[in-house]
């Protein structure tokens with residue numbers, strides 16, 4: 266049994282998310298004053314912290330003007346609402362929950378139950394308007410009117426408007442596809458302002474070092490990606506003093522068969538990198554359902570976050586202070602087939618490098634948006650498909666947003682690629698054949714995966730405590 270501890274496993278420089286030159290553009294970070302605003306509790310350990318010098322989450326007023334240190338926040342006015350809206354009371358809410366969520370009662374049976382209820386009320390001389398729901402339609406209308414986290418659902422439809430072949434046109438070319446979604450901006454505002462998170466949120470990217478000088482990774486904002494992304498954002502001086510909010514996305518295709526005829530849907534989840542991992546596991550409000558798509562059309566539903574990816578917007582945060590916030594699309598967590606779809610590569614090829622599927626040890630380089638675009642300019646579609654595994658007709662959704670490169674954004678699917686792929690398929694076979702050189706080559710790759718995954722434990726299917734791995 267061998268224990269790999271993360272600190273001992275450094276990624277190869279070539280595989281870093283962003284090139285190192287960004288960090289050299291800026292002076293070295295200094296100990297950060299944000300701690301005095303109380304959002305980051307300094308632990309009693311021997312660790313030393315470096316906070317990002319420029320994206321340092323300074324509190325501001327609602328117009329974005331910086332506040333002097335130690336200025337208390339203004340207290341937000343909360344609108345008064347009936348606690349159980351749109352239900353009349355707790356009994357009505359629990360009845361709906363029992364019928365719709367727990368027992369998933371059939372519509373006809375709900376009507377029968379409400380009829381029996383009504384008969385019972387009449388028999389005992391009670392006004393039958395007092396029964397929780399008059400019929401199934403009344404129940405469903407009430408459930409539909411239930412606000413979820415205060416962010417309403419919206420819908421748009423999409424259809425193909427390109428060239429259609431004369432013969433054997435695939436059915437999807439004439440179909441219409443529904444995209445159900447909620448405003449990612451409102452969802453993120455809700456997470457940021459949730460006072461439940463006030464002691465478990467990092468507004469500033471930081472680097473933690475143990476007493477022996479070794480880097481320590483814990484929550485998302487302690488990782489390399491947040492630090493480097495903050496460096497890139499900080500090249501624009503107007504962002505200085507703002508708060509970096511990494512947007513973490515995840516999706517997992519699911520087949521819905523009830524009453525829809527085996528349709529495939531992509532539920533998309535959204536979270537932010539600022540909330541501590543421990544809270545994300547315990548508190549479901551840190552992860553929200555963003556959309557429910559019949560085709561992967563993510564770019565359109567992320568549009569309301571786009572302006573503040575470059576120009577900070579003022580948001581009230583969990584500590585009740587306003588802050589100027591800059592978003593950045595961070596890791597996207599998906600299983601391999603979806604990664605291929607998102608990266609616009611041919612199934613079987615790697616979304617991160619150009620290694621041929623039948624010769625993984627052959628000559629290959631890292632994929633990047635620049636590299637892909639250069640290939641598309643240089644070669645025709647057939648060569649791109651056969652020799653580079655690229656689907657040249659489709660553009661990754663990330664190309665519509667600043668600073669994002671889909672090839673660097675995708676993180677491995679823990680279950681299929683890390684647990685089953687790396688540990689079970691590769692390591693087990695390596696151990697059987699005692700091929701030590703191969704083992705030595707695999708370990709750095711695993712370390713790289715571990716580092717990227719260590720701070721991401723938010724999406725269903727992920728595993729807490731991946732920092733220490735035993736095998």
Ligand SMILES: [Zn+2]
Nearest residue numbers: 615617618620
């Ligand atoms: Zn690869």
